[in-house]
Amino acid sequence: MSSASVAGGRSEKIQIPVSGMTCAACQARVQRALERAPGVTGASVNLMLNSAAVTYDPDVASPQTLVETIRTTGYDARLAPAEQTAFEEQESRDRAHAEEFVDLRRKVIVSGAAGVLAMVLSMPLMSSSSASVAHETHMSRDPFMTWSMQHLSPAVRAVAPWLYEIDPTIITWLLLAITTAVMLWAGRHFYTRAWTAFRHHAADMNTLIAIGTGAAFLYSLVATVVPDFFTSRGVPPDVYYEAIVIIIALILTGNMLEARAKGRTSSALRALVKLQPETARVLRESGGTSAELDIAVTELVQGDVVVMRPGERVPVDGEIISGESGVDESLLTGESLPVRKQPGDRVIGGTINGIGAFRYRATTLGSDSVLAHIVRLMRDAQGSRAPIQALADRVSSVFVPVVMSIAIATFVAWFILAGDGAAIRGFGAAVSVLIIACPCAMGLAVPTAVMVATGKGAEFGILIKGGEALQRAGDVTTVVLDKTGTVTEGNPTVTDLVLAPPSAGGSPVWTSADILRLVAAVEMSSEHPLADAIVRYAREQGVSTNAATSFESHVGRGASGVSDGHTVRIGTSQYLEEAAVSTELLRDAAVDLASLGKTAMFVAIGDALAAVIAVADPIRPTSREAIARMRSMGLTVVMLTGDNQATADAIASQAGIDRVVAGVLPAGKVAEIERLQAAHAVVAMVGDGVNDAPALAQADIGIAIGAGSDVAVEASDITLMRGDLSAVADAIQLSRRTMRTMKQNLFWAFVYNVIGIPIAAGVLFPALGLLLSPILASAAMAFSSVSVVANSLRLRRFRAA
């Protein structure tokens, strides 16, 4: 089940599975109860589907209240968590592929054995009629037939000479029986499916196989039942039974391998879905004492306290209330080291607890959980199409009728242009054209690669939104990094507080503590990360503050406010100068701090300069190496920051970045990306996704980094679960590899058909005397679609450098 969109306005729609309904009366009862429930504007209960479709006002009712309403009628209802439905979909898909595989394997074994038998039986037939000149010219040109006549026939004659004593008519009838049985049993679905498609004016792979083998069968049938029809026209009454059986066996083999390989393309999604444990141990009050109780995850409610023991898998998302431990989040984030968790920290469902024990409160459940988000994102991604597929789609939709037309034209051309025995050769060539054509390879080329690549990405904690994102990420030439939180830890801390010299014009001399108190009072009202650092620092220093009485913020420049009757200004040199405060006395100190990569902020109290506060945000330990890797991949790396040039240059040189754009206001990031795009760069913007949303959206590829728990970053095309720039390099590398695979697949699929069909039609016959038998054509066809899937599966071996 998939819900693509909901009605606009204050109305939402939901499907709730209802169990226990057995009759129309039950259905009516549930429906009435729902219709009477507050906030419900429409309800339709379906007995056959065991579900209720409810339209409701989300302000008044919620899915939970609707479930409660249904339960009051005595029937059971449960909201299916999204990952559960994804799981069910995956399960039914896997089951279908497994059943298909088992069924096909049985048919392959039987038809393969029948094929070998038919081949052996037809040896005496061929040698008995090899005196015929017409037959000789038509068969001997085929490489496979030539080989089998030369090597197989003598062997058969040596082992079973009695076979050559049997009346050829009897053998022919025996072959007819075997072939009919194989066609009706193993090949039945080709014909029934071709027919149902035909009735819908549609044609698919089955149509080609059905017509190809069907025509060969009819021809052979006539040759067996009324051989005079051919002999009277000077044509030997050859039969193609062994070819039909072997073609069916080979195509079934291809389908069987394809069914298995297709199942493997979604193995990553399957692995993710299985991360969700089925039960949780919770603390529940019963009779005054609280007891630990194992319950199903679906029964958990928000606020439940979950008890975690060492080595267990975290069942749902939540916040730790007591205890501590290291949690292995590698399956979700690709981060290999365990993450330390203390009370107040978030834990994510699906991760594995280390050696500690802790208790936590369940916060987000079901479809809101991080794991459910990831699974949904991946499912959507795997279902998306890459633009590169458009051509293949256009070709596929006309492919089969075009191939049938070519087959007819092939026969006509042979009949008219060639000499003796041309009708038979033309017939064989037409059958080969039908059999060799393979539309499946084209249809599988891109989707299988998208599936494997998005799954592989998830293993590395890289969530790719879909085929289009993959394709654009593969073309990226320039990576723009936001400084704070991307190149750096994003956790700025105060490192220096430099006081203004006391000689500053008779104004009162402020102590460090006074300044901190006043500045923190103003910055408490700000949401800027630097402001946060100062407030935190003041608290650590034991300075108590009262909130400022007024506050004004000037984005990218500074802030001002009134605290304890003093006007406090904090910000850039320019900001203070504009307020007629000279910053000259501390300008040298500020330059020194900036050269160390620290951000220096000037503080003025009243009209006088009071201090410079320096805040540093250390670069992430992995940034330098990751940036070097991106540059070795031929990418231009640019860093954007709101900091001044000196600070930005210092950080950039630590990180190994040579292009820096400093002093950029938030709105300026978008302009900077537009400027790069105007210079024909394909830009990937990497940011934390919170402050950078417009820039992420403007870039050709928006990459949100370190999302951790907030996976659903809307503006981003790629979300990195790891707060580590090497994931950016991994993502681009994976996208490039995937694009290469898609192009290989499409090239192979096109070229295969573009070359294979003319050869089968016999264009090489006049020059080289080469003509493919239908048997070789079927082997080529079976191989081509399997090879495309196998090539996509090679992406599973992708390793980040």
Add this chain to the structure above:
Amino acid sequence: MGATEWGVLLLGIAAIAGLNWYFFVAPARGGVTVADDEGSGKVVIAVKGGYDPSLIRVKAGRPLQLVFDRQENNSCSEEIVIPDFGIRTFLPAFKQTTIELTPKAPGRYPFTCGMSMLHGTIVAE
């Protein structure tokens, strides 16, 4: 070229013309179904070597429930793709699968099988 050759040539041309007409020109037999205006906007589509009905007329902006009733296990029809809504969903054999969507703007929204060989269209008016 003798009479036989001419005959084969003409027959061949007629056969090619006929089959292309049949697959490309002849209207799909599935025909037209109008989604129920009063009801839930629910349409059941039989999936068996094609889509029946294959043309679905609906009102733009109204939520639509497409119930794909897959009556076969032919792997060709195992997925339904509705590109304009970013939907690619697996259809279990011999089961009904419901897809909900709302065509917001009037227009033609094609849907196909996973390999783009079976075709249908939602027409929002």
